[in-house]
Amino acid sequence: MPLTLAAPVQSELIIKKSRFIGCVQPMADRAGAQKVVAELWAQHPGARHVCWALLAGGQSAAVDDGEPSGTAGRPMLEVLRHQDLEGVLATVVRYFGGVKLGAGGLVRAYTDAVAQALLQAEKVPIVRLQTLACVVPYALEGLLRRELEAAGATLLAVEHAEAVRLNFSLPEDDAPRLLSRLNETGQGRLQWVEDVAQP
CATH class of the missing domain: 3.30.70.240 (Alpha-Beta Plaits)
Structure with a gap:
């Protein structure tokens, strides 16, 4: 049975001076997700990237927001899929710390930021x-x-x-x-x- 989240949960990681603020929350569609991303940019004007992944049926999306292709949005989406979630938005705000992480390092950082938030999240069954x-x-x-x-x-x-x-x-x-x-x-x-x- 697919699950969704009861409420938004945040996590924060510091990796080689870069700060990754991850958040997972219930979200029904892409329009709602884009609104949240716009709000995150308003709250974090100094951030380098706001990457996101939405798992919501035909509305699903994975956005790297300027990170090398396939290093942020897609790995974040896979974390949501792996946990059998539906109707969930994952966002990660990155403040660049001056040290490049490489493709493998970025994938790990974005994956970990989402996974850490999901560890604290309450998962609830979706009842149609x-x-x-x-x-x-x-x-x-x-x-x-x-x-x-x-x-x-x-x-x-x-x-x-x-x-x-x-x-x-x-x-x-x-x-x-x-x-x-x-x-x-x-x-x-x-x-x-x-x-x-x-x-």
Whole structure:
């Protein structure tokens, strides 16, 4: 099961007078990642590089930001992949200390900065939610609410009209079991709504 991070975590390494400030944090997409990188440049105007890697499905990216090609972004991305993470941004701000590290030294430095931050990070499973909607007679509203609560579903919206429409979400893996149970207890009086947009 893929994991993401509960909160941002930072680490700092000094290697041959160069300072590497690593950070890992939950991140859904490339636009959010680019915003964080812009903020890091604002916070660290004296830095030489802000390299980053994003592991987020089709939004993934690896950026060397002026370091020799393949020595920063790609190795950082591999650290995230190796830990089965998803929806995670790794950034490393580098202040150059005057001593060149060489390609192997750079790969190690960027990899270590991310790995050190990940050692302190709390990893949490990614739970994919499914949103459903149904319409029931008023007489079944209480029963349906109890079933949803028992299943750990989150009630998103309720609309009272000729009947009662309830929109709710729950973990994808639990949905088939709840649907089966609701169909059974509703005895044919429960209607599923195809379009689950909020009423």
